[in-house]
Amino acid sequence: MPSLKAYNTFGVDVDAKEIQIIQRADDLLALNGSPEDYFILGGGSNMLLTQGIDKIVLKNEIKGIEVLQENDEGVVLQIGGGENWHETVLWCIDKGYAGFENLSLIPGTVGAAPIQNIGAYGVEIKDFILGVHAYDLQEKKAVIFNKQSCQFAYRDSIFKQAAHKGRFFISSIVVRLSKDVFQVNTDYGAIQLVLDHLKVDVPTITDVSNAVISIRQAKLPDPAEIGNSGSFFKNPVVSADKYERIQEKYEKVPSYPIGDQYKIPAGWLIEQCGWKGKRVGHTGNYEKQALIIVNYGEATGQEIYEHARNVRASVAQKFDIDLEFEVNII
Numbered sequence: 001m002p003s004l005k006a007y008n009t010f011g012v013d014v015d016a017k018e019i020q021i022i023q024r025a026d027d028l029l030a031l032n033g034s035p036e037d038y039f040i041l042g043g044g045s046n047m048l049l050t051q052g053i054d055k056i057v058l059k060n061e062i063k064g065i066e067v068l069q070e071n072d073e074g075v076v077l078q079i080g081g082g083e084n085w086h087e088t089v090l091w092c093i094d095k096g097y098a099g100f101e102n103l104s105l106i107p108g109t110v111g112a113a114p115i116q117n118i119g120a121y122g123v124e125i126k127d128f129i130l131g132v133h134a135y136d137l138q139e140k141k142a143v144i145f146n147k148q149s150c151q152f153a154y155r156d157s158i159f160k161q162a163a164h165k166g167r168f169f170i171s172s173i174v175v176r177l178s179k180d181v182f183q184v185n186t187d188y189g190a191i192q193l194v195l196d197h198l199k200v201d202v203p204t205i206t207d208v209s210n211a212v213i214s215i216r217q218a219k220l221p222d223p224a225e226i227g228n229s230g231s232f233f234k235n236p237v238v239s240a241d242k243y244e245r246i247q248e249k250y251e252k253v254p255s256y257p258i259g260d261q262y263k264i265p266a267g268w269l270i271e272q273c274g275w276k277g278k279r280v281g282h283t284g285n286y287e288k289q290a291l292i293i294v295n296y297g298e299a300t301g302q303e304i305y306e307h308a309r310n311v312r313a314s315v316a317q318k319f320d321i322d323l324e325f326e327v328n329i330i
């Protein structure tokens, strides 16, 4: 049975029944099992494998970027789901296509990006999506989702919902990027700080990408060096009431208002519970970002999962906030 260790960024060593590489959308037409027989895999950068996968793993390696439309203002691209996300971002920057620069250095594949609506530094992939091409393993036919039917929300989409999980293999995405008139998004404080430090007054998309890369490299562990899946939890949104009670005790609690509620960084809550940089066996919370759970090398998925539940329980106890997993637990 083939090992999945090299196929998940946590570096957890479990086996699959079989791994089948999908290189062309047409390869999918030959699959005649039901969705339960398969497990769809992109870059394996947003999942924790707590057990082996007794299914046929379909590894998305559909490549290619095609220009569907182009004029002076912008470009519409169709990008293969198996393309590496960051390489795609760099390709777009090189061509002068603006939009993805804030999403530089996010691990994973293009096909996985819409599933959890990847986001960073004030930008989400939903801002650019026109459509998602997928293969429906249940109905055994190709389908196209327009942006609205993807039901994008914070780290969420229709593809992540329980009723549809594992049903749609994303063969490509269609996005619109700007060419001529565009505004770089440097609202996120840290980006502006880096640009100021480099004395960049009028940033190009390359400058913004470089700033994002340096911020990420300083804060987030490289999965090639230390196993992880980025943020393990979502940032919770709490009522004004709850927020004020926390603020009474912790004057400096960071927060972002969302309507009449408040989003509080889960990393801050976890740090307050004493987990930042704390190692437990082969796992623990990253020293520079408490929201990230790491594998020091030999951890099993079960061990990491148990640690994550302990972290969650301590946040619930101290703050009465139930953190939601951002990573898919398999």
Ligand code: EPU
Pocket: 119, 120, 121, 122, 219, 220, 229, 230, 231, 232, 233, 234, 235, 254, 265, 266, 267, 268, 269, 271, 276, 288, 289, 290, 291, 326
């Ligand atoms: N903070 C702490 N201690 C920590 C970590 C964070 O106090 O250990 C506080 C600080 O006040 C900091 C604030 O939290 O200013 C926000 O931290 P950061 O800028 O690192 O962002 P985040 O909210 O922790 C989110 C995303 C990241 C994304 C960054 C930048 C989620 C779950 N995570 O993290 O996404 O890169 O914003 O936009 O929304 C991912 O999804 O895997 C991911 C890395």
